[in-house]
Amino acid sequence: MAGQGDRARGAAWQLLRAVLEDRQLLAEMEGEFGPLADLTPAERARAARLARMTLRHIDRADAVLKPHLRKAPPPPVRALLRLATVEMLQEAAAAHGAVNAAVALARADRRTGAMAGLVNAVLRKVAETPPAAWDALPPQRLPGWLRGRLDSAWGRAAVTGVEAAHAAGAPLDLTPRDGDADALADMVGGVALPTGSVRLHGAAQVSALPGYAEGAWWVQDAAAALPARLLAAKPGERVADLCAAPGGKTMQLAATGAQVTALDISEQRMARVEENLARTDLSADLVVADALTWSPPQPLDAILLDAPCSATGTIRRHPDLPFAKDGASIKPLFALQAQLLDRALDLLAPGGRLVFCTCSLLPEEGEKQVAATLDRHPGLSVRPADLPGIAPDWRDDLGGLRLRPDFWPDRGGMDGFYMACLVKSG
Numbered sequence: 001m002a003g004q005g006d007r008a009r010g011a012a013w014q015l016l017r018a019v020l021e022d023r024q025l026l027a028e029m030e031g032e033f034g035p036l037a038d039l040t041p042a043e044r045a046r047a048a049r050l051a052r053m054t055l056r057h058i059d060r061a062d063a064v065l066k067p068h069l070r071k072a073p074p075p076p077v078r079a080l081l082r083l084a085t086v087e088m089l090q091e092a093a094a095a096h097g098a099v100n101a102a103v104a105l106a107r108a109d110r111r112t113g114a115m116a117g118l119v120n121a122v123l124r125k126v127a128e129t130p131p132a133a134w135d136a137l138p139p140q141r142l143p144g145w146l147r148g149r150l151d152s153a154w155g156r157a158a159v160t161g162v163e164a165a166h167a168a169g170a171p172l173d174l175t176p177r178d179g180d181a182d183a184l185a186d187m188v189g190g191v192a193l194p195t196g197s198v199r200l201h202g203a204a205q206v207s208a209l210p211g212y213a214e215g216a217w218w219v220q221d222a223a224a225a226l227p228a229r230l231l232a233a234k235p236g237e238r239v240a241d242l243c244a245a246p247g248g249k250t251m252q253l254a255a256t257g258a259q260v261t262a263l264d265i266s267e268q269r270m271a272r273v274e275e276n277l278a279r280t281d282l283s284a285d286l287v288v289a290d291a292l293t294w295s296p297p298q299p300l301d302a303i304l305l306d307a308p309c310s311a312t313g314t315i316r317r318h319p320d321l322p323f324a325k326d327g328a329s330i331k332p333l334f335a336l337q338a339q340l341l342d343r344a345l346d347l348l349a350p351g352g353r354l355v356f357c358t359c360s361l362l363p364e365e366g367e368k369q370v371a372a373t374l375d376r377h378p379g380l381s382v383r384p385a386d387l388p389g390i391a392p393d394w395r396d397d398l399g400g401l402r403l404r405p406d407f408w409p410d411r412g413g414m415d416g417f418y419m420a421c422l423v424k425s426g
């Protein structure tokens with residue numbers, strides 16, 4: 001019978017193959033029926049971590065493997081070699097355990113069984129790689145379609161910084177329900193960030209942290225916490241969160257005392273908003289509907305539009321994304337974002353505020369989208385972003401905020417985001 005580590009490795013191998021061979025997203029496979037279904041919570045966490053770590057360092061693994069392979073092995077074997085290489089060199093796992101487990105996995109699968117000898121021989125050589133040689137390998141490159149766009153938008157130094165941030169992964173950020181970051185940092189042993197989030201470095205089991213059961217905080221990247229702060233909802237205001245699930249921003253809005261309607265097109269994802277609100281003892285009206293056709297009973301004072309996007313700002317948390325998506329698959333989102341913006345503006349009362357945001361690194365989903373909206377809607381203006389803890393150079397010429405993973409390098413980075421607060425003429 002396979003040991004615990006082997007079951008986790010086996011599941012990580014399946015996850016990797018599904019991403020690399022079938023372009024599936026990890027998040028879609030981590031549910032009840034995916035490759036992790038029969039594992040214990042600890043095994044699941046380990047499998048998901050191994051798969052993500054391998055995807056973050058796959059180019060480096062290939063560079064180490066190349067001299068030991070006469071020709072590229074079939075994809076399943078290649079994925080197994082990459083997994084074990086990253087486990088040994090990035091995680092510094094004991095070589096005998098990683099090699100033996102990979103050989104056992106190869107042997108147990110009829111598609112790879114005949115190559116178990118090769119797996120053994122190659123990984124024994126990989127195990128001899130000096131740590132300094134591994135450390136000297138450059139971080140994984142972004143895929144060509146994204147690298148080119150980011151290079152044109154932000155320049156080569158930024159691209160290099162973003163790639164380094166992706167390789168480093170992401171810390172765990174929490175948003176305090178009562179807004180007291182110092183008290184929460186003391187409670188969980190984290191660091192209060194200048195923008196009001198609390199950061200924890202190193203692996204932590206979220207549900208075991210103090211305050212989880214009481215709903216004193218929720219997990220939310222420090223950058224993702226800023227759009228709701230930019231909207232600055234006030235008690236009693238009528239506010240809608242138009243693309244709400246899983247609800248991080250809904251909880252922030254509800255915590256202000258505003259009357260919040262949280263809307264999402266996905267019933268399944270809306271269930272997550274409901275769970276999150278229940279745990280944090282916050283309330284909002286929940287609506288499953290298409291934001292393009294939904295109408296509120298009265299015009300709204302403020303709207304948050306966290307529009308569907310390429311999510312290219314979250315690659316450090318989701319290293320599978322560059323393998324599962326490409327430039328063509330994200331293009332239709334640009335038009336949808338413009339439609340959602342126009343519709344949201346229709347729903348606002350005169351003088352009302354709309355924060356548009358996307359977790360994207362592409363100007364097409366941020367700066368360009370807002371500039372085009374201002375052109376389409378004479379009288380619309382941007383209220384310049386001004387929030388505690390933001391650096392002046394995060395602000396763009398329009399008055400929005402451009403955030404990138406290479407910002408805050410000494411603090412552990414942040415997700416990529418763009419946000420701007422639009423004000424409808426009175």
Ligand SMILES: C[S@@+](CC[C@H](N)C(=O)[O-])C[C@H]1O[C@@H](n2cnc3c(N)ncnc32)[C@H](O)[C@@H]1O
Binds near residue numbers: 243247248250
């Ligand atoms: C970026 S996510 C939102 C994240 C969320 N605001 C948070 O902070 O937790 C985008 C969401 O938009 C929803 N969505 C996509 N198209 C939509 C539409 N036409 N109307 C309403 N929601 C939509 C998706 O189901 C998805 O949950």
